[in-house]
Amino acid sequence: MSVYYEKARELAALLTKSDEFKEYEDSKQRFYGSESVQEKVKEFDIYNNKMREKLQSSTYSFEEIDSITEEIKNKHTILCSEEIIEDYLKKERSFKVLVDTSINIILSTISDPEDDLDGAFKEGHKCGGCGRKCI
Numbered sequence: 001m002s003v004y005y006e007k008a009r010e011l012a013a014l015l016t017k018s019d020e021f022k023e024y025e026d027s028k029q030r031f032y033g034s035e036s037v038q039e040k041v042k043e044f045d046i047y048n049n050k051m052r053e054k055l056q057s058s059t060y061s062f063e064e065i066d067s068i069t070e071e072i073k074n075k076h077t078i079l080c081s082e083e084i085i086e087d088y089l090k091k092e093r094s095f096k097v098l099v100d101t102s103i104n105i106i107l108s109t110i111s112d113p114e115d116d117l118d119g120a121f122k123e124g125h126k127c128g129g130c131g132r133k134c135i
């Protein structure tokens with residue numbers, strides 16, 4: 001069993017050397033290192049929690065619920081358009097795609113060891129490991 005853990009750790013070490021990971025780590029440091037960004041996130045969290053409590057504590061019409069929900073979404077969109085936040089979310093997604101793709105390749109190989117995964121890239125698959133299910 002230890003060989004599997006060793007190989008998993010090797011893969012993890014390779015992933016941490018990727019451009020996606022390095023860019024994610026840089027953006028994460030900027031995100032968590034910015035007091036103004038952290039204050040905005042905290043303010044949004046407080047607002048979001050208050051609005052959700054408000055929705056749960058009273059009876060509203062569907063229109064009122066939609067209006068409150070839309071207001072929350074709008075504030076969230078504004079928050080996420082902040083440059084540091086937007087960059088952090090983008091880089092986080094990019095790294096998660098790399099990790100998910102790696103997992104998909106492993107699972108695809110387990111389900112069909114004879115599958116030519118390189119062919120998936122040549123055929124335009126961005127996932128690389130879905131077993132051609134993404135088309």
